[in-house]
Amino acid sequence: MNSKVLFNEGKNYIPGGVSSPVRAFKPYPFFVKCGHGSKIEDVDGNKYIDYCLAYGPLILGHSNEELVKSIYEDLKLGTAYGAPTEAEITLAKKVVDRVPYVDMIRFVNSGTEATMSAIRLARGFTGRNKILKFDGGYHGAHDYVLVKPGSGGATSPDSLGIPKDTTKNTLSVPFNDENILEKVVLENKDDLAAIIVEPVMANIGCVEPKVGFLKLLRALCDEYGIILIFDEVITGFRVSRGCAGEYFGVYPDLATFGKIIGGGFPMGAFGGKKELMENIAPAGKVYQAGTFNGNPISVKAGIFTLDKLDHIFYKSLKDKGDFIRNSLEEFKDENLLNIQVVGLASMFQIYFNDKPVLNYELAKKSGTDNFSYYFNHLLKNGIFIPPSQFECCFISNTHSQEDLEKTVNIMGDALNLIK
Numbered sequence: 224m225n226s227k228v229l230f231n232e233g234k235n236y237i238p239g240g241v242s243s244p245v246r247a248f249k250p251y252p253f254f255v256k257c258g259h260g261s262k263i264e265d266v267d268g269n270k271y272i273d274y275c276l277a278y279g280p281l282i283l284g285h286s287n288e289e290l291v292k293s294i295y296e297d298l299k300l301g302t303a304y305g306a307p308t309e310a311e312i313t314l315a316k317k318v319v320d321r322v323p324y325v326d327m328i329r330f331v332n333s334g335t336e337a338t339m340s341a342i343r344l345a346r347g348f349t350g351r352n353k354i355l356k357f358d359g360g361y362h363g364a365h366d367y368v369l370v371k372p373g374s375g376g377a378t379s380p381d382s383l384g385i386p387k388d389t390t391k392n393t394l395s396v397p398f399n400d401e402n403i404l405e406k407v408v409l410e411n412k413d414d415l416a417a418i419i420v421e422p423v424m425a426n427i428g429c430v431e432p433k434v435g436f437l438k439l440l441r442a443l444c445d446e447y448g449i450i451l452i453f454d455e456v457i458t459g460f461r462v463s464r465g466c467a468g469e470y471f472g473v474y475p476d477l478a479t480f481g482k483i484i485g486g487g488f489p490m491g492a493f494g495g496k497k498e499l500m501e502n503i504a505p506a507g508k509v510y511q512a513g514t515f516n517g518n519p520i521s522v523k524a525g526i527f528t529l530d531k532l533d534h535i536f537y538k539s540l541k542d543k544g545d546f547i548r549n550s551l552e553e554f555k556d557e558n559l560l561n562i563q564v565v566g567l568a569s570m571f572q573i574y575f576n577d578k579p580v581l582n583y584e585l586a587k588k589s590g591t592d593n594f595s596y597y598f599n600h601l602l603k604n605g606i607f608i609p610p611s612q613f614e615c616c617f618i619s620n621t622h623s624q625e626d627l628e629k630t631v632n633i634m635g636d637a638l639n640l641i642k
């Protein structure tokens with residue numbers, strides 16, 4: 224069956240025909256047959272250079288041969304035990320060794336669970352109820368954080384089914400706006416348990432913090448006893464070996480992880496200072512549990528992946544990111560295009576916007592029709608990027624120079640047609 228037929232068939236059994244909303248794009252999404260290295264192949268016989276990479280996890284590309292071989296051996300030993308394994312300690316040590324602000328870690332199954340649990344821990348530790356997030360920050364699909372969310376929440380209306388009582392303690396302010404931030408923190412200083420932030424806002428495209436913004440967050444949290452949570456589900460092990468806190472030189476109290484830490488298998492995690500983490504059950508009184516927590520296959524894939532990620536790896540990935548960003552910048556200047564080329568390390572995006580994008584409000588002013596045209600042109604020519612202006616593109620170590628050159632040429636064609 225081809226993608227169109229599968230989509231129509233799937234809609235009868237699966238809401239909207241997809242298992243997660245961002246996967247549905249018009250007129251219908253392609254259905255995947257397989258992925259190898261930098262390429263993903265659909266059931267219709269098309270092959271695409273993939274910059275979606277499952278929305279971030281596949282930093283080693285699709286189906287890394289060595290990883291698949293070693294996981295195949297692991298599978299023979301069982302897939303879940305409901306009892307601890309040595310591999311969990313190995314992975315925990317690797318994270319603690321790399322990330323300067325993580326002393327202890329709990330493995331869960333998704334980024335959503337990670338942020339839900341980190342927020343509970345912050346509330347349990349401080350005895351306070353309120354949390355502060357940023358407009359367009361996406362922290363998963365649980366009730367407390369679906370307030371002005373990015374990602375799929377940027378394109379579909381506010382979710383039904385969330386009681387007002389659940390979100391009354393969630394405050395949301397614009398990213399990169401020091402004045403509003405300081406005002407709202409001051410007004411709520413005695414009730415704020417946590418500030419949760421994506422250090423790079425990657426669910427409204429790709430917006431970096433202004434110089435000093437993360438430092439200000441750190442200072443406010445220190446002053447008022449608020450727990451600073453970096454949601455590193457995307458930036459964790461993506462922007463550098465020691466994650467975004469190391470990259471920007473600002474350390475949070477807690478950090479949440481997902482995507483890369485599971486090496487392409489389902490996994491999330493949260494970690495941070497020992498004095499905080501020791502409050503997690505069974506060591507402490509903040510409850511957190513999961514049948515598949517620390518799943519042996521995800522953990523082994525995580526170990527395999529982190530072992531590959533040394534400084535040379537990140538340098539080479541940054542070079543690839545620089546090539547794409549610089550080529551697009553040159554193209555923009557030569558052709559006087561009204562776009563913004565953004566990103567860092569192996570993350571990039573284009574905004575169809577004539578002004579720099581500093582936050583969600585400004586991101587929303589970008590030309591989403593132009594973005595759709597751009598996305599479709601790329602897709603027709605064998606390049607797959609996330610289908611929304613409010614997502615970010617990722618690069619793996621398997622993207623070759625030939626892939627990158629082909630990509631910027633096709634992007635250039637699309638941008639010229641839009642002009």
Ligand code: PMP
Nearest residue numbers: 333334335361362363456457481
């Ligand atoms: N936080 C951030 C920053 C994310 O980007 C995402 C997912 N894209 C999540 C949390 C939720 O992770 P998951 O989809 O694994 O639940």
